[in-house]
Amino acid sequence: MTAPIFALLEGLFVGTISAIYAAGFEGIIFQALTATIGTLFMMLMLYKSGIIPITQKFRMGVSMAVGAIMLLYLVSWTGYFIGFEVPYLHEGGAIGIGITVVIIGVAALNLLLDFDNFDKGEAAEAPQYMEWFFGMGLIFTLVWLYVEFLRLFSKLQRD
Amino acid sequence: MNFGRSKNPMFSEKAMAKFKSQAMDHRSHAKHQSAPNTNEKMTVSGVVNKTFILAAILLISSLFSYAAPSQIYLPLGALGAAGVYFIPHLDLTILP
Numbered sequence: 646m647t648a649p650i651f652a653l654l655e656g657l658f659v660g661t662i663s664a665i666y667a668a669g670f671e672g673i674i675f676q677a678l679t680a681t682i683g684t685l686f687m688m689l690m691l692y693k694s695g696i697i698p699i700t701q702k703f704r705m706g707v708s709m710a711v712g713a714i715m716l717l718y719l720v721s722w723t724g725y726f727i728g729f730e731v732p733y734l735h736e737g738g739a740i741g742i743g744i745t746v747v748i749i750g751v752a753a754l755n756l757l758l759d760f761d762n763f764d765k766g767e768a769a770e771a772p773q774y775m776e777w778f779f780g781m782g783l784i785f786t787l788v789w790l791y792v793e794f795l796r797l798f799s800k801l802q803r804d
Numbered sequence: 805m806n807f808g809r810s811k812n813p814m815f816s817e818k819a820m821a822k823f824k825s826q827a828m829d830h831r832s833h834a835k836h837q838s839a840p841n842t843n844e845k846m847t848v849s850g851v852v853n854k855t856f857i858l859a860a861i862l863l864i865s866s867l868f869s870y871a872a873p874s875q876i877y878l879p880l881g882a883l884g885a886a887g888v889y890f891i892p893h894l895d896l897t898i899l900p
Binding site: 653779783785 | 859
C-alpha cells in the first residue's frame, strides 16, 4: 500500500498549497497546472526525439543539481524555524525569479531521467512491482514542478 | 545497451542483483502466502497505467484538502509523502 499512501499524502500537500496560493493570486492554479502539463509533454517529445541524449554525465549532472536544490530547501526550511532566511530564494525581483526558473529547468530535466528509468527498467526486465516505484518517481517530479510553477507565477504577479 | 556497466546506482550490478534476489525471495514466499506473482516483468505501459492510478488518487486527495484545507495537511503531506517515497528504497518488495 506504499504507493497509494504516497499519492494520498502528496494530494493533501498539493491541495493545501494550491488553496494557499489561490487565496492570494487569482487564476494561479490554472496557470501552474497548464505549465506543468505543457512541460511534461514537451519533455516527453524531447526525450522521444532524442535531442537530449541521456548519458551518464547528464544523469550525474541532473542528480547533483537536484541534490543541491533539495539541500538548499532543507537549509531554508530549517532556517524558518530558527530565524534566518536564505537570500533571494523566496523573494521576488529578477534574481528571485531567475532562481525559480533555474529550479524549474532542473525539475524539467529530471523528467527526462524518469522517462529513461522506464525504458531501462523494461530493458533490464525488472520485476513488475518496479512499475509502482517508477510511477511514484514521476508523480514526485510532477508535484515538485507544479509547486515551482506556483512559486514562479506568484512572484511574477507580485512584481 | 549493457546495464551491467551503467554507473547509475539504480542500475548498478549490485542494485540489479538486489532486485533479482528480492524477486526470488518474494516468489518463494508467494508459494506459501499467495502473494502477488513477481514472475512478470515491468513494462513502460504498466508504469504509465500505475502513474495514472496514482495521479487519480492524488487528484481526489488534493480536491478534498483544497475544499477543506487544514494547517496540518501541509506538513503531514510534505513530510509524510517524502518519508513514504523513501521507504521502497529500503525494501522494494513492499510495493505497491
